[in-house]
Amino acid sequence: MRVAIAGGTSATLGSSIVSALLATDGRYTPVILSRETTISKKQSLAQNGVEVRYVDYHSQTSLVAALKGIDTVISVLLIPGPEWVTVQLNLLHAAEAAGCRRFAPSEFALTSSAQSMVDILDAKNKVWEVVQTSVNQHRIDAARFPCGMFMNYLGIGCPDSGRRKDALAGFQEGPFLIHFENPESPWVEVPLRSDQTFSRLTMTDIRDIGRFIVAALDITEPWAGRELGMVGDTLSFEDLISICQKYVERPIEIRPLTESALQTKLLTIPQSEFIARMECQLAIVCARDMSVVPPTLNELSSVQPTTVAEYMRHYWGPERYQG
Ligand SMILES: NC(=O)c1ccc[n+]([C@@H]2O[C@H](COP(=O)([O-])OP(=O)(O)OC[C@H]3O[C@@H](n4cnc5c(N)ncnc54)[C@H](OP(=O)(O)O)[C@@H]3O)[C@@H](O)[C@H]2O)c1
The missing domain is CATH 3.40.50.720 (NAD(P)-binding Rossmann-like Domain)
Structure with missing residues (x-):
C-alpha cells in the first residue's frame, strides 16, 4: 500500500x-x-x-x-x-x-x-x-x-554533543517554556492553573x-x-521538573506564569510578531490545562512510546544508560 x-x-x-x-x-x-x-x-x-x-x-x-x-x-x-x-x-x-x-x-x-x-x-x-x-x-x-509538544524540546541543551543530535531527531527550533540551553542557569516557565497549581502537558518523541x-x-x-491523539507522556510541570532535575546539574529555576500575566503580555505583542504571540497563547492554553491530548490512538494500538523519564535517562543520563 x-x-x-x-x-x-x-x-x-x-x-x-x-x-x-x-x-x-x-x-x-x-x-x-x-x-x-x-x-x-x-x-x-x-x-x-x-x-x-x-x-x-x-x-x-x-x-x-x-x-x-x-x-x-x-x-x-x-x-x-x-x-x-x-x-x-x-x-x-x-x-x-x-x-x-x-x-x-x-x-x-x-x-x-x-x-x-x-x-x-x-x-x-x-x-x-x-x-x-x-x-x-x-x-x-x-x-x-x-x-502535544515534541518531547525533543528536551534535547535542546543535552550536554553530550554525541547524543544531542539523536535527542533532537532533526528538530531545530529554539526552546519554549523549558530552558536548558545554558547549563549554568536552567529554568522552566510554568503556566499556573486558576487554582495556582502547576498545569499538565502532553509530550511525544x-x-x-x-x-x-x-x-x-x-x-x-x-x-x-x-x-486520533497520540501520547508519549502526559505529566504535570511538577513531575516534569522533578524528572529533569535528576539530570540537569544546576538547580532548575521555576518561573511561574499566571493566566492574567500572560493575557496582559499578549496585549503588548504586535500581531506581526506571530511566533511571540504563538508562544504566549500556547502558555495560556497550558494555564487552562488544555495542553493535554487524549490518548485515543494509544488505546487502539500496541505502540509503547518513549516517556519523559526514559527520554531524559537515555539522552541526559550517564553513558551506561544508553542502549
Ligand atoms: N508539536 C510540536 O511541538 C511541533 C513543533 C514543530 C512543528 N510541529 C508541527 O509539525 C508539522 C511539521 O512541521 P516541521 O517543523 O516538521 O515542518 P518543516 O520541516 O519546516 O516543513 C515540512 C515540509 O514542508 C515543505 N514546505 C516548506 N515550505 C513550503 C512551502 N512554502 N510550500 C510547500 N511546501 C513547503 C517542505 O518540503 P519540500 O521542500 O520537500 O517541498 C518541508 O520539508 C507542522 O504541522 C507543525 O505545526 C509541531
Whole structure:
C-alpha cells in the first residue's frame, strides 16, 4: 500500500514517518511529495529506496498525477502564512480526485479546541473544517493526529554533543517554556492553573509519531473524521521538573506564569510578531490545562512510546544508560 507524505523531506516528521513505513517490510511503501528540485536532496532520499515525486502544490494536474496509485496521503507540511491552508486544501481535493482512500492534514500539535486559542494554529482548524465536510460527504476518509509538544524540546541543551543530535531527531527550533540551553542557569516557565497549581502537558518523541502513524494505517475500520491523539507522556510541570532535575546539574529555576500575566503580555505583542504571540497563547492554553491530548490512538494500538523519564535517562543520563 503506497502512502504519500507531503513534506516527507523534512528531517523531523518526514524522516520519522518514512522510517516507520520502511520498517514495515513492504506492507506500506512511502512516497515523498516534494517541491524540491535540487538533485542532491532527492538523490539522498532515493538512495534509501524512497520514491520522491515532484509536485506543484498550486497545480491540480500536478498533484493528481503525483497521487496516482496512492492509498493514503499524510501531510507534514509547514508553510508560513495563509498559503498553508490553500496548499493543504489543494492537496485534499487532489487526493479526492485521484481516488485516494485516506487523508491526514498537517496537525501534530494540540486538540482543535486548544488550537482555536492560538492564531497561527487556527489555520489547522480551518483546514480540518473542510476535511470534515469531505468525510461527511464520503469523498475521502480522514483523521487528525494531535501529539502535544515534541518531547525533543528536551534535547535542546543535552550536554553530550554525541547524543544531542539523536535527542533532537532533526528538530531545530529554539526552546519554549523549558530552558536548558545554558547549563549554568536552567529554568522552566510554568503556566499556573486558576487554582495556582502547576498545569499538565502532553509530550511525544518525534520518532514515535511515525510508529503511531503506522498503527493508524493498520486500523481497518474508517478513521471517520476522528481526532486520533497520540501520547508519549502526559505529566504535570511538577513531575516534569522533578524528572529533569535528576539530570540537569544546576538547580532548575521555576518561573511561574499566571493566566492574567500572560493575557496582559499578549496585549503588548504586535500581531506581526506571530511566533511571540504563538508562544504566549500556547502558555495560556497550558494555564487552562488544555495542553493535554487524549490518548485515543494509544488505546487502539500496541505502540509503547518513549516517556519523559526514559527520554531524559537515555539522552541526559550517564553513558551506561544508553542502549
Ligand atoms: N508539536 C510540536 O511541538 C511541533 C513543533 C514543530 C512543528 N510541529 C508541527 O509539525 C508539522 C511539521 O512541521 P516541521 O517543523 O516538521 O515542518 P518543516 O520541516 O519546516 O516543513 C515540512 C515540509 O514542508 C515543505 N514546505 C516548506 N515550505 C513550503 C512551502 N512554502 N510550500 C510547500 N511546501 C513547503 C517542505 O518540503 P519540500 O521542500 O520537500 O517541498 C518541508 O520539508 C507542522 O504541522 C507543525 O505545526 C509541531
